[in-house]
Amino acid sequence: MGKVTGFLEIDRQVPKYQPAADRIRHFREFTLPMSDKEVEKQAARCMDCGVPYCHGPTGCPVHNQIPDWNDLVYNGDWEGAIRNLHSTNNFPDWTGRICPAPCEEACTLNLEDIPVAIKTVEQAIADRAYETGFLAPQPAAQQTGRRVAVIGSGPAGMAAAQQLGRAGHEVHVYERESKPGGLMRYGIPDFKIEKQYVDARVSQMEGEGVTFFCGVNVGIDKPVADLIAEYDAVLYCGGSETPRPAGIPGVDYAGVHDAMPYLVQQNRRVGGEDIRSVAWPSEPILAGGKHVVVVGGGDTASDCVGTAFRQGAVRVTQLDIRPRPPEKEDKLTVWPYWATKMRVSTSQAEGAAREFQAATLEFVGDEDGVLTGVKCCEVDEQRKPVAGSEFIIRADLAFIAIGFAGPREDGVVGELRGSLALSVDSRRSTNVVANDRTYATSVPKLFAAGDVRRGQSLVVWAIREGRQAAHAIDKHLMGETLLPR
Numbered sequence: 001m002g003k004v005t006g007f008l009e010i011d012r013q014v015p016k017y018q019p020a021a022d023r024i025r026h027f028r029e030f031t032l033p034m035s036d037k038e039v040e041k042q043a044a045r046c047m048d049c050g051v052p053y054c055h056g057p058t059g060c061p062v063h064n065q066i067p068d069w070n071d072l073v074y075n076g077d078w079e080g081a082i083r084n085l086h087s088t089n090n091f092p093d094w095t096g097r098i099c100p101a102p103c104e105e106a107c108t109l110n111l112e113d114i115p116v117a118i119k120t121v122e123q124a125i126a127d128r129a130y131e132t133g134f135l136a137p138q139p140a141a142q143q144t145g146r147r148v149a150v151i152g153s154g155p156a157g158m159a160a161a162q163q164l165g166r167a168g169h170e171v172h173v174y175e176r177e178s179k180p181g182g183l184m185r186y187g188i189p190d191f192k193i194e195k196q197y198v199d200a201r202v203s204q205m206e207g208e209g210v211t212f213f214c215g216v217n218v219g220i221d222k223p224v225a226d227l228i229a230e231y232d233a234v235l236y237c238g239g240s241e242t243p244r245p246a247g248i249p250g251v252d253y254a255g256v257h258d259a260m261p262y263l264v265q266q267n268r269r270v271g272g273e274d275i276r277s278v279a280w281p282s283e284p285i286l287a288g289g290k291h292v293v294v295v296g297g298g299d300t301a302s303d304c305v306g307t308a309f310r311q312g313a314v315r316v317t318q319l320d321i322r323p324r325p326p327e328k329e330d331k332l333t334v335w336p337y338w339a340t341k342m343r344v345s346t347s348q349a350e351g352a353a354r355e356f357q358a359a360t361l362e363f364v365g366d367e368d369g370v371l372t373g374v375k376c377c378e379v380d381e382q383r384k385p386v387a388g389s390e391f392i393i394r395a396d397l398a399f400i401a402i403g404f405a406g407p408r409e410d411g412v413v414g415e416l417r418g419s420l421a422l423s424v425d426s427r428r429s430t431n432v433v434a435n436d437r438t439y440a441t442s443v444p445k446l447f448a449a450g451d452v453r454r455g456q457s458l459v460v461w462a463i464r465e466g467r468q469a470a471h472a473i474d475k476h477l478m479g480e481t482l483l484p485r
Contacts, residue, residue, distance in 0.1 A: 003074055006044035012114045013042060020350040024309045027190040027270050029097070030346075039073060039124040042117040046070035049108050053336040054118060059106030061464040062089045066103060066118055073121055082129045085122065088484070090159045090463060091201060093130070094184060096123030097193045099460050100299075106336035113328075135200055137207025140168035146477045149174060149231040151218045151412060154182025155459045156450025157237035158201065159466030160473075163483055165210045167474045173210060174227070176217040176278050176411075179271075183239060183459070186264045186277065189303050191310070195271060217278060219411030225419065228445050233473050236432065236441070237466065238412055240404040240451035241279065246295070250363030251400070255371030257285055259300045259401035266307050279408070288312035291394045293374045294352075295319050295360050296401035299345075304399045306347030317353045317393055319376060321383055324356035355393075359385060363398060374398055404456040406430040416443060431455055438476070439469040447473055 003009075016032045017023065023030035034042075046067055053059050055066045065084055072081035085092050096119060107115035129135055146169045150157045153175040165171045179185060181198040202212065216222055227234045243258040250256065261280035268275050275284060287308035294304045297320030308316050329339035348354060357379050364373040378389035406424075407413050413430050416422035423433040423442040432441055432448040439447045449469035450462040467484070474481040 003044035004048060006041075006074070007047050007109055007116075010041050010045050012045065012109075012117060013038065014117050014120050017346060023191070024306075024350055027266075027310055029191060029194050031097075033127070034120065034124070036078075036124070036128075039121055040076065043070040043073035043121050045109070045116045046074075047108055047116075053106040053108070054103040054116075056106075058336050059103040061458070061461045062095075062467065064088050064092075064103070064122070066116075069125060070116065070118075070121060073125065078125065078128050079132065079134075081125045082132070082134050085125050086129070086134070089460075090162050090467065091155065092122050093126035093197045093200075094155065094193060095460050095463070096126045097197075098188060099458065102338050105338050111331050111335055130200070135204050137204050138166060139208045140166055142168050143170070144168040144478065146170070146232045147172070147230070148473060148477075149227045149234045150237060151224070151227070151234065152176075152182055152237035152239060152450070152452075153180035153212065154237060154239050154450065154462060155184060156239075156452075156462040156466035156469070157182065157235070158184075158205070159463045160235055160237065160449060160470040161210050161466075162201075162205050162208065163467055163470035164473060165205060165208045167470070167481070167483055169474070169477070171210045172231075173212045174216045174218050174222070175212060175214045178214055178273060180212045180214060182237075183462075185271070186267050187260065189263065189267065189307055190270050191306060192303070195267075215278075217411060219413075219415045224412050224415050224446075228443070232445070232477055234446050235439075235469055235473060236412055236446060236448045236452055237450045237462075237469075238407045238452045240406055240431075240456040241408050242405045242430070243400065244403045244405045246360075246400045246402060248295075248360050248362060248400070250365060250371075252369070253363050253365035253371040254369055255365075255396060256363050256398045256400070257282070259294075259296070259304050259399045261285065262399055263300070263303055263307060266311070285397070286311055287316075287397055289314060290396035292316045293319065293393055293395040293398045294401055295374075295398065296403070297322060298401065298403065300403075301399070301401035302345040302347045304401055305345075305352045306350060308397075309347070309350045309352075313397075315353065316351070317355060317395075318348065319355050319358045319360055319374070319393075321359050321379060322356065323381065359383065361385075361390065363395075364392060371395055371398060404451075406455070407432070407452045416446075422446075436465070436468065437472065439465075439472045440476070 018030040069081040069084045101119040104115040261282045329341045361375045373392045378386040434448040449465040471483045471485045
């Protein structure tokens with residue numbers, strides 16, 4: 001490593017944010033970037049670990065070579081760092097912004113609660129790639145004559161399409177919505193990632209020969225069977241979109257919504273599109289001047305919190321059935337794995353009231369069928385209600401954000417289960433059965449990757465699955481492959 005004693009001499013530093021009072025007035029990103037010199041100093045903190053858990057399966061699903069590009073950044077070789085990072089990750093500008101950074105959890109310095117600022121360095125490298133023109137298209141030198149269709153343009157579909165296009169195949173991506181990007185464009189708020197970074201990657205891929213067909217709902221507008229007949233291979237990357245059933249009485253009251261229609265609608269609003277999505281054609285949902293309750297403790301719930309504040313909510317309360325986690329984990333029993341400990345997202349830091357060990361008993365409404373409150377109770381460690389602990393939180397608007405059960409049962413899954421005997425995992429709702437080596441489904445020529453196969457997960461896992469599926473498809477079509485796995 002370039003700076004052997006860097007971790008002893010340099011304190012951990014990460015970017016600061018705009019004050020909450022300022023950032024809730026807009027939907028733009030609010031991170032204040034660090035200078036190149038500051039980033040180089042942070043990269044210098046990377047230790048010469050005997051076993052660097054940060055870039056194995058423990059810390060990074062795409063196996064980013066983190067110590068290598070930290071060393072390159074420290075030595076001022078930004079171009080080398082850019083090339084190294086892009087060799088394992090198609091979209092580091094995305095993951096550098098929204099990944100929760102399990103790599104930092106796995107960092108050896110995290111044993112002392114001062115991990116290397118890996119995510120900060122990654123975003124800086126990715127942003128430098130824009131400045132230096134590295135995002136110029138890299139088309140294949142020779143075409144194979146094989147045609148591949150990709151259903152869905154989320155992170156898995158995009159990663160697979162780019163890899164297959166660079167291998168020389170003719171790649172067509174079919175997207176249900178009006179623009180490509182899937183979850184990246186319509187699910188994740190602009191204050192976490194502005195959509196110019198999605199647009200830039202789409203333009204890069206178009207320059208590499210990938211064709212996007214938007215507004216095509218495969219399985220409804222266009223039969224999957226037609227794609228299987230027309231192409232040499234079809235990759236299904238539809239994501240996990242079916243909300244997990246809450247089973248809470250009162251969900252029919254006006255003002256109670258699943259999380260995704262709300263987030264998708266606001267992203268479309270910010271993007272200047274019609275708020276009525278193909279998949280989520282709901283009436284306008286706005287939190288301005290309202291008391292908002294969010295049921296759930298994950299990232300989607302946090303995104304609802306931040307969106308509600310930016311729309312002008314009076315108060316936002318987040319309900320989490322889990323116990324309040326410890327402020328600090330036991331390193332010797334958890335490290336290098338992701339630890340359960342008290343974490344505060346930027347959205348929660350904007351003023352959310354958080355209730356732990358709180359079960360949602362029912363949504364309460366008036367005689368006109370309009371939501372007025374959420375009835376809750378405390379629960380014990382087995383999540384059993386504590387007698388006499390019931391309370392009601394005022395609510396004009398409530399969002400259910402407790403996760404996703406699998407892909408939508410209409411469209412692709414509905415057609416294939418009925419006509420082509422597609423195998424799905426009954427233990428995991430409608431997830432498509434395919435292993436993580438060949439990614440082949442029970443239907444000939446049909447492959448599946450991402451959340452539709454794995455279940456809801458991180459964007460970085462979707463990118464990994466897309467890359468690995470591209471490797472498998474290229475090998476299936478050509479008998480061999482040079483694509484990395």
